[in-house]
Amino acid sequence: xxxxxxxxxxxxxxxxxxxxxxxxxxxxxxxxxxxxxxxxxxxxxxxxxxxxxxxxxxxxxxxxxxxxxxxxxxxxxxxxxxxxxxxxxxxxxxxxxxxxxxxxxxxxxxxxxxxxxxxxxxxxxxxxxxxxxxx
Amino acid sequence: xxxxxxxxxxxxxxxxxxxxxxxxxxxxxxxxxxxxxxxxxxxxxxxxxxxxxxxxxxxxxxxxxxxxxxxxxxxxxxxxxxxxxxxxxxxxxxxxxxxxxxxxxxxxxxxxxxxxxxxxxxxxxxxxxxxxxxxxxxxxxxxxxxxxxxxxxxxxxxxxxxxxxxxxxxxxxxxxxxxxxxxxxxxxxxxxxxxxxxxxxxxxxxxxxxxxxxxxxxxxxxxxxxxxxxxxxxxxxxxxxxxxxxxxxxxxxxxxxxxxxxxxxxxxxxxxxxxxxxxxxxxxxxxxxxxxxxxxxxxxxxxxxxxxxxxxxxxxxxxxxxxxxxxxxxxxxxxxxxxxxxxxxxxxxxxxxxxxxxxxxxxxxxxxxxxxxxx
Numbered sequence: 001x002x003x004x005x006x007x008x009x010x011x012x013x014x015x016x017x018x019x020x021x022x023x024x025x026x027x028x029x030x031x032x033x034x035x036x037x038x039x040x041x042x043x044x045x046x047x048x049x050x051x052x053x054x055x056x057x058x059x060x061x062x063x064x065x066x067x068x069x070x071x072x073x074x075x076x077x078x079x080x081x082x083x084x085x086x087x088x089x090x091x092x093x094x095x096x097x098x099x100x101x102x103x104x105x106x107x108x109x110x111x112x113x114x115x116x117x118x119x120x121x122x123x124x125x126x127x128x129x130x131x132x133x134x135x
Numbered sequence: 136x137x138x139x140x141x142x143x144x145x146x147x148x149x150x151x152x153x154x155x156x157x158x159x160x161x162x163x164x165x166x167x168x169x170x171x172x173x174x175x176x177x178x179x180x181x182x183x184x185x186x187x188x189x190x191x192x193x194x195x196x197x198x199x200x201x202x203x204x205x206x207x208x209x210x211x212x213x214x215x216x217x218x219x220x221x222x223x224x225x226x227x228x229x230x231x232x233x234x235x236x237x238x239x240x241x242x243x244x245x246x247x248x249x250x251x252x253x254x255x256x257x258x259x260x261x262x263x264x265x266x267x268x269x270x271x272x273x274x275x276x277x278x279x280x281x282x283x284x285x286x287x288x289x290x291x292x293x294x295x296x297x298x299x300x301x302x303x304x305x306x307x308x309x310x311x312x313x314x315x316x317x318x319x320x321x322x323x324x325x326x327x328x329x330x331x332x333x334x335x336x337x338x339x340x341x342x343x344x345x346x347x348x349x350x351x352x353x354x355x356x357x358x359x360x361x362x363x364x365x366x367x368x369x370x371x372x373x374x375x376x377x378x379x380x381x382x383x384x385x386x387x388x389x390x391x392x393x394x395x396x397x398x399x400x401x402x403x404x405x406x407x408x409x410x411x412x413x414x415x416x417x418x419x420x421x422x423x424x425x426x427x428x429x430x431x432x433x434x435x436x437x438x439x440x441x442x443x444x445x446x447x448x449x450x451x452x453x454x455x456x457x458x459x460x461x462x463x464x465x466x467x468x469x470x471x472x473x474x475x476x477x478x479x480x481x482x483x484x485x486x487x488x489x490x491x492x493x494x495x496x497x498x499x500x501x502x503x504x505x506x507x508x509x510x
Contacts, residue, residue, distance in 0.1 A: 023316075055315050058307060086283050
């Protein structure tokens with residue numbers, strides 16, 4: 001996604017750099033001396049200097065601003081979610097760090113610390129209380 | 136472990152009982168064991184069991200008797216007890232005693248010898264389990280920490296969205312600028328094209344006029360040349376060419392004078408063309424090539440020596456064969472005279488002599504056959 005934007009902007013900047021800032025000026029004196037038709041060159045010169053090229057109108061900046069607003073909203077939501085996740089992780093981390101060492105644990109303690117180690121005696125009433133494949 | 140269970144069960148049980156704070160006369164305002172929290176972390180289990188002497192009797196017994204009876208007290212007690220049991224036949228010695236003695240000996244020997252190893256093995260198994268659990272826990276901790284880091288990084292990254300939109304705005308500005316420049320350029324190009332067209336048209340017209348005029352002038356001039364003028368001009372050309380050819384011949388002679396001496400001084404034709412002097416040097420150079428070739432073949436030393444050696448070899452071979460032939464002739468004559476002079480001798484002598492002669496003959500032949508040495 002970002003690469004597409006990058007390529008596009010690079011292409012644009014290349015195009016911009018390729019064009020000269022101002023077109024070269026026309027040598028009116030030479031043409032006045034060279035062209036036999038009188039008045040033609042003068043007429044051209046007058047019209048040329050009078051001509052004003054309009055600058056293109058900018059229509060898209062408003063859209064981009066709108067996009068920016070949207071983006072900031074979504075980022076705020078994302079940041080909120082991220083913070084919640086961080087809080088969860090921190091909690092879990094604290095639990096793990098404050099655990100008693102394994103050497104002093106009983107199986108009950110282990111089941112409290114890691115609930116997934118608890119053997120399900122209702123589902124598998126007979127020893128080893130878990131499917132044979134899990135041994 | 137039982138102590139632990141008790142410790143665990145006690146608060147639960149007491150909680151269930153939970154006597155009310157004020158019951159009649161008892162002004163017990165302090166609640167008993169009604170805290171919901173668990174007790175502090177349970178004390179860890181002791182590493183080793185209680186000290187035992189001789190594998191049977193706990194150390195506490197010895198310590199109990201020490202103040203009264205000293206070090207030897209328990210042992211005296213034990214010996215006395217044993218003797219009492221044996222003498223009063225409270226413990227009867229029978230076959231089972233012997234069997235138990237043997238079994239116990241074996242057991243004690245086994246335990247004493249291999250006990251430590253077995254204990255170490257069991258400890259190792261336990262250690263492995265612990266290590267696995269510990270590894271799991273450590274990995275979980277690490278994973279959580281990295282997750283927290285990643286989340287923080289993502290939050291930081293999100294703050295950089297401003298740059299994206301700035302880039303987009305930049306893009307727009309660039310597009311506008313490019314468009315404007317393109318427009319200016321097209322205007323300029325169009326105007327220039329039109330002006331250049333006018334100039335080019337004018338130039339073309341002028342050139343055409345010039346060419347036409349030149350052609351017309353040339354045609355008129357050619358027409359105006361009279362026949363008399365033509366003859367005069369041709370004669371002048373011939374004279375000029377003769378002068379040129381004389382100067383060219385002189386130059387050529389000087390060049391060829393320093394070449395080979397075999398060249399014959401051929402008379403140079405007086406034709407206008409200069410081609411024939413060029414042909415003669417080519418033929419002389421071809422003649423020069425042939426004589427050196429003949430000399431080269433005889434001068435070749437190697438061929439000379441080879442041929443000499445070949446001829447000498449043939450001559451020597453002929454000489455040797457001649458000598459052999461002469462020797463053969465000589466030996467045949469004495470062989471014949473011997474046979475004529477002794478016809479009366481006995482057969483054996485003859486046969487002997489013949490055999491001897493044959494032997495000498497064969498030896499001579501062998502000798503002779505050996506003589507032609509290879510050249």
